[in-house]
Amino acid sequence: MPLPEPLLEARGITVRFGGLVALRDASIDVMPGTITALIGPNGAGKSTLLDVLSGFRPPSYGEVRFRGRDLLKSSSYKMAGLGVARTFQNVEVFARLTAAENVALAVPGRDGESVISLVTRPRRSRASRGHALDRARELLEAVGIARFADELAGELSYGVQKMLVLARLMATEAELLMLDEPGAGLARTSLDDLAGHMRALVASSGKTILFVDHNMQLVLDIADFVYVLHHGEVIAGGTPDEIRVNRRVADVYLSGETAPESETTAADIADAAQDPPGGGGVLDTPTRGGLRG
Amino acid sequence: MSDYLLSLVPFLAINVLLATSLNLLVGYSGLMSVSQGASMGVGAYGAAVLATREHLPIYLCILLAAVLAGVVGLVFMALVAQLATDDFILASFAFQMCVIAVFQQWTGVTGGELGLSGIPGVSLFGMAAGSEAALAVAAVVVCGVLTAFIIYLGRSRYALILRAMRESERGAAALGKNVMGIKLSVFAISAGFAGVAGGLYAAVLGIITPENFDVTESILIVAFLLVGGIGNMWGVAFGAALLYLLPALIQHFGVVSAQYIGPVQQIIYGAVIAVFVIFRPVGLLPERPLLWSGGRPRSSLAARVAAARGSGRS
Numbered sequence: 055m056p057l058p059e060p061l062l063e064a065r066g067i068t069v070r071f072g073g074l075v076a077l078r079d080a081s082i083d084v085m086p087g088t089i090t091a092l093i094g095p096n097g098a099g100k101s102t103l104l105d106v107l108s109g110f111r112p113p114s115y116g117e118v119r120f121r122g123r124d125l126l127k128s129s130s131y132k133m134a135g136l137g138v139a140r141t142f143q144n145v146e147v148f149a150r151l152t153a154a155e156n157v158a159l160a161v162p163g164r165d166g167e168s169v170i171s172l173v174t175r176p177r178r179s180r181a182s183r184g185h186a187l188d189r190a191r192e193l194l195e196a197v198g199i200a201r202f203a204d205e206l207a208g209e210l211s212y213g214v215q216k217m218l219v220l221a222r223l224m225a226t227e228a229e230l231l232m233l234d235e236p237g238a239g240l241a242r243t244s245l246d247d248l249a250g251h252m253r254a255l256v257a258s259s260g261k262t263i264l265f266v267d268h269n270m271q272l273v274l275d276i277a278d279f280v281y282v283l284h285h286g287e288v289i290a291g292g293t294p295d296e297i298r299v300n301r302r303v304a305d306v307y308l309s310g311e312t313a314p315e316s317e318t319t320a321a322d323i324a325d326a327a328q329d330p331p332g333g334g335g336v337l338d339t340p341t342r343g344g345l346r347g
Numbered sequence: 348m349s350d351y352l353l354s355l356v357p358f359l360a361i362n363v364l365l366a367t368s369l370n371l372l373v374g375y376s377g378l379m380s381v382s383q384g385a386s387m388g389v390g391a392y393g394a395a396v397l398a399t400r401e402h403l404p405i406y407l408c409i410l411l412a413a414v415l416a417g418v419v420g421l422v423f424m425a426l427v428a429q430l431a432t433d434d435f436i437l438a439s440f441a442f443q444m445c446v447i448a449v450f451q452q453w454t455g456v457t458g459g460e461l462g463l464s465g466i467p468g469v470s471l472f473g474m475a476a477g478s479e480a481a482l483a484v485a486a487v488v489v490c491g492v493l494t495a496f497i498i499y500l501g502r503s504r505y506a507l508i509l510r511a512m513r514e515s516e517r518g519a520a521a522l523g524k525n526v527m528g529i530k531l532s533v534f535a536i537s538a539g540f541a542g543v544a545g546g547l548y549a550a551v552l553g554i555i556t557p558e559n560f561d562v563t564e565s566i567l568i569v570a571f572l573l574v575g576g577i578g579n580m581w582g583v584a585f586g587a588a589l590l591y592l593l594p595a596l597i598q599h600f601g602v603v604s605a606q607y608i609g610p611v612q613q614i615i616y617g618a619v620i621a622v623f624v625i626f627r628p629v630g631l632l633p634e635r636p637l638l639w640s641g642g643r644p645r646s647s648l649a650a651r652v653a654a655a656r657g658s659g660r661s
């Protein structure tokens with residue numbers, strides 16, 4: 055059986071901020087129908103890479119192809135239409151809109167979104183608005199926060215907001231979903247829900263997921279493929295099992311702390327659920343500690 | 348109705364149109380602008396010049412002038428759309444000042460400080476052109492139709508995008524919304540409707556000068572929003588009516604002698620704005636969601652009774 059083409063290919067991505075190199079020659083593939091994770095210590099360049107891949111930050115060098123098409127030629131707002139949608143680390147909910155409105159906004163449908171269509175197709179514009187609301191209701195139900203549908207998004211707890219942006223992402227109908235730290239700040243039970251939703255999106259809805267997270271347990275648990283970034287470079291790529299026993303990855307996660315030639319591997323790190331060096335806010339969830347069942 | 352009260356009606360209608368059109372920009376999109384007076388002025392001067400020099404039908408003059416106001420607004424917005432909120436307010440102030448400077452300095456066309464006069468009035472349904480009643484009817488019909496259209500826009504998916512853009516431009520872009528294009532369109536639409544208001548204003552007054560459209564006018568329109576309820580179309584229309592009629596009626600019923608009405612009017616505006624900003628920043632009628640998922644929360648008595656009975660946790 056021939057290998058499938060990657061859905062997303064990034065080649066030689068380099069990002070410079072002044073004299074600082076945030077990403078150096080980073081290349082990754084995202085295969086269709088898989089969950090791919092980007093991990094690495096704080097400042098490794100994970101979020102910067104996600105910004106580049108989602109069209110929100112032009113790289114200094116490099117190319118990004120989605121289904122063979124050069125993504126970097128399109129403005130960021132065109133990504134969702136092309137089939138690439140993302141969430142943000144700081145959620146970016148529309149605070150003074152209701153949860154249902156937040157999701158309805160993501161539902162595709164051009165009728166009623168422009169003044170011209172409102173004049174020329176009033177009936178279809180109205181139908182489109184109703185459809186968006188119905189779809190929003192379904193998706194809020196699906197992620198388990200339907201009871202907050204009519205509440206302002208800014209007044210919801212952080213955990214509920216996280217689920218809200220997941221529903222919003224699902225509403226886009228994009229094929230490739232990128233999530234920036236979906237698990238950060240989630241309690242254990244919510245984290246399990248999140249993992250379940252992410253798996254279901256790939257298994258039942260045919261989506262492809264690329265995500266960044268600090269939570270090693272979540273990553274090793276649900277990812278099919280993991281890339282490890284360190285100081286802006288991709289230092290490893292492999293299945294969770296490969297990454298788990300990769301010495302170099304373990305060193306990176308412990309460098310800066312006091313275990314230079316340790317035998318520790320990523321698996322141990324996940325078990326101990328330690329914060330990576332300098333990792334403010336890392337694993338700062340109730341999942342901390344004793345995770346191996 | 349007395350002649351005086353009848354003479355207030357066209358301005359009431361025009362102010363409601365100014366408030367609702369600015370609400371799309373300031374309330375929905377969060378683009379705080381103090382240039383609605385300038386856009387109104389472009390409409391007024393455009394209509395006045397076309398009517399007095401080219402002698403085109405007055406409604407055509409108003410339509411063309413409104414398009415001009417929209418295009419001028421579009422060009423301005425194209426230059427400054429990238430600015431952050433605070434800088435945008437300053438840019439809109441600069442736009443306002445520039446437009447007034449043109450009205451004052453381009454004397455060959457605008458008549459400078461003396462302004463333009465002899466602008467024909469509007470009428471509808473064959474009423475005698477220039478009569479108070481004809482002006483009132485025409486202004487109410489035109490402004491009413493356009494305000495209804497703005498309210499329709501304000502309930503659409505387009506309006507939802509405006510609000511989303513206000514809350515998070517990045518978030519809106521990630522959902523496929525062309526933030527730049529939407530900013531341009533909403534400014535042009537808002538300026539275009541202000542242009543219609545300005546054209547009607549010129550036709551009702553018959554004479555215009557630059558100070559009719561200066562920054563005081565722009566701030567007064569913002570005050571309509573602050574008082575009525577920024578982001579709520581019915582609220583801002585009500586705010587416009589309240590703020591316009593209050594000083595006019597005080598004057599009419601002789602509460603304050605005519606020579607003091609100017610300063611008193613400014614004091615009333617200042618005081619009312621201060622009271623609302625401090626004690627009720629959301630205005631009389633606050634913004635409401637556009638979409639309700641499960642019907643209105645305080646909808647039916649039955650729902651409230653059910654909620655009260657089944658209390659425990661919501």
